[in-house]
Amino acid sequence: METAALVAQIQQKKSFLCIGLDVDLDKIPPHLLETDDPIFEFNKAIIDATHDLCVSYKPNTAFYEAYGVKGWMALEKTISYLNTNYSEQFTIADAKRGDIGNTSGRYAKAFLEDLAFDSVTVAPYMGKDSVEPFLEFENKHTILLALTSNEGAFDFQTQQVDAQELYKKVIETSKNWKNSHHLMYVVGATKAEYLQDIRRIIPDSFLLVPGVGAQGGSLEAVWHYGKNSQIGLLVNSSRGIIYASSGVDFAEKARGEALKLQQQMATLLA
């Protein structure tokens, strides 16, 4: 998907919401466990109930790998369902991969070509040749971890390198990589004020912002410090939406939570 199509979708739906499909069989409604593929049935119901309120879905691969082959099959079915029925959605494989060049190429092909996600999250520690194989794919996006929303972000990401924090060094450096126009960045909402500095380095890039809601970040602060002329923001919510209810009304309740966020976003976008 081209970035322009994502921007158009945001303007049309008045939403820059991304919904994280982090499916945990211990948390989904018990009646789904009797179906052949509870993970997919859960995702399908959530997607059908929320697709007009969000512009992006983001399955985190850890939750699928945790169920082995069955989990991987559910991931395949989920992305296929999205690509078939809601091809306007910007899909993100939240995989946080990264390896030496030829091996990263394998991950890139798996997520961007075979599974046909629009984008994949990638870790920067191994540098240029671990990320560039992802950037080769036309009309696909690589979402690089810059500043994450967890406590451990302060262990290394905010440490000073060359008189600036490591996460800024990562962003600066990545601008010089081949096909860097395919880059987006993960920036946690729990440090919304950091977005101001980041926007000086990458005024035009899209940012994927986790940590609003369950992790405590404020949507208004993210918008204030993070927006750009093309909106430039995807704000993710996972647990707060998909586990709004564990009853038979789970999809309806998820829609209710998504609607609250979409309405806040519409106000900010107005």
Added chain:
Amino acid sequence: METAALVAQIQQKKSFLCIGLDVDLDKIPPHLLETDDPIFEFNKAIIDATHDLCVSYKPNTAFYEAYGVKGWMALEKTISYLNTNYSEQFTIADAKRGDIGNTSGRYAKAFLEDLAFDSVTVAPYMGKDSVEPFLEFENKHTILLALTSNEGAFDFQTQQVDAQELYKKVIETSKNWKNSHHLMYVVGATKAEYLQDIRRIIPDSFLLVPGVGAQGGSLEAVWHYGKNSQIGLLVNSSRGIIYASSGVDFAEKARGEALKLQQQMATLLA
């Protein structure tokens, strides 16, 4: 597996060789493609032909994910085959995972408990709470990326943080994490002289050293700078062994290459 059992195996076999099972269907002998599960058949033949010469096998998950559900099934069959028939082998899921705490816990369970690998490689960028969930597992090991063998290692890992390179900061910091005695570290052989500094920080830890052979590192230099009183080294070779031949003699030729490395190791260990 306890570290003592790994050390005993090294002494018994006179080998600290790890064989990387990075299976590429474009490179394996064509006659295997006619079997139901070419990836597993290839691995099984390689393992049967080399198990007495090495102490560890390391499938890189990228090569399995590249084949989707079939790849994941081949990975499950491979680790199950190892655990059933060669339980003395120290098995490594080369996955380079890492995510926020509860999500990392999912990866940890998938690789260390469900698939029952002895260890998994983990990326450090997201810090303490992204790694500690892996460290909780008794008699399992978490192999943290410190200094990798690729060119991109110089982008961030060797940058100065607090008057030391980032990879040293990573190693120093990780020593304070809960259950840090379950940590091992990835240190690329292409920078063997760096091993001397690393040994000052972690004299007792095991190091997994890729990059000998195809990537140009020297086994003698790794031994010279990297060994400790408990040997403390696993040296990996992948392509140089498993793709020694693409004919029907591939397993025999792989054994030949493994034997060369094992004999060099025996000399060093003597």
